[in-house]
Amino acid sequence: MKFLVINGPNLNMLGIREPGVYGTGTYEDLLDRIRRTAEAENVEVGFFQSNHEGALVDAIQQAYGVFDGIILNPGAYTHTSIAILDALKAVRLPAVEVHISDVKSREPFRQISYAGMACVKTFMGMGFDGYCEALRFLKRYLTERAQPSVGSDRDPRE
Ligand code: DQA
Numbered sequence: 001m002k003f004l005v006i007n008g009p010n011l012n013m014l015g016i017r018e019p020g021v022y023g024t025g026t027y028e029d030l031l032d033r034i035r036r037t038a039e040a041e042n043v044e045v046g047f048f049q050s051n052h053e054g055a056l057v058d059a060i061q062q063a064y065g066v067f068d069g070i071i072l073n074p075g076a077y078t079h080t081s082i083a084i085l086d087a088l089k090a091v092r093l094p095a096v097e098v099h100i101s102d103v104k105s106r107e108p109f110r111q112i113s114y115a116g117m118a119c120v121k122t123f124m125g126m127g128f129d130g131y132c133e134a135l136r137f138l139k140r141y142l143t144e145r146a147q148p149s150v151g152s153d154r155d156p157r158e
Contacts, residue, residue, distance in 0.1 A: 002044040003138060004067040005034055005131065006059055008075030009051040014100075021101050023127055030128050037132040041139055053077055053084065060087035069138045070095040071131060074115045078103075081114055088118035094141055096134040099124035 007027070010017055015026035025033075031047055038045040046067065048059045056077065063070055070093050074084055078099070088095050097116045102125025104111070116122050121137055123130035 001042075001069075001139060001142060002046070002067050003038075003069045003071055003135060004046045004048060004059070004063045005031075005071045006056060007047075007049040007073050008056055008077045010075055011073060012049050012051070023100070025128055030131065033128050034131050034135065037135050041136060043135060043139055045135070053081055056081075057083050057087045060084065060091055060093075063093060064091040067093065068142055069093055071098060071134045071138065072096070072115060072119070073098045073100070073131075078113045078115050079110055085114040085118050088115060094138060094145075095119045096138050097122040097124075098130045098134050100127055100130065101125060 007030075011030075012027050014022055014030060015024055027049065034045060034047075048056075050056055050059070056074065060070065060072075070088070072084075072088075072095055074081060074097075077084055078097070095115075095118060097113065097119040099122070103113070104124065113122070120141060121134070123133050123137075126133060
């Protein structure tokens with residue numbers, strides 16, 4: 001199993017950026033955490049970060065046929081980008097949305113998530129742990145999907 005972890009604008013500034021909201025760990029610390037979880041879960045991970053909306057769209061498109069799933073923190077583009085939503089819908093890879101902060105308890109302009117509309121699950125307000133939870137969730141999700149249990153909605157004649 002191979003997942004792409006995508007981070008949007010300003011997440012490269014972790015550690016410097018609003019430590020009261022996002023903590024003191026750096027972007028490199030975040031990648032280390034995810035790498036260790038991936039190793040323990042026997043999952044391969046790739047990473048991509050950009051401050052540019054189109055580059056994030058490109059990364060999602062290029063994940064098609066290469067990765068089995070996407071873990072995505074679109075940063076502020078969460079609340080504005082229909083292009084990222086459309087890219088997720090285009091590739092139809094299972095995606096999990098992550099937010100380091102508890103977006104639900106923040107400003108009104110953060111209350112909509114376009115990307116979230118194409119994600120199977122959202123983890124928020126858990127700091128860096130949210131990415132690790134997302135990875136474990138995605139692994140479980142794909143494993144269960146590959147082995148539908150009795151009582152699933154698959155045609156029994158298949
Ligand atoms: C964020 C929340 C967004 O509202 C914000 O614009 C970010 C980070 C988070 O991880 O909590 O850049 O996605």
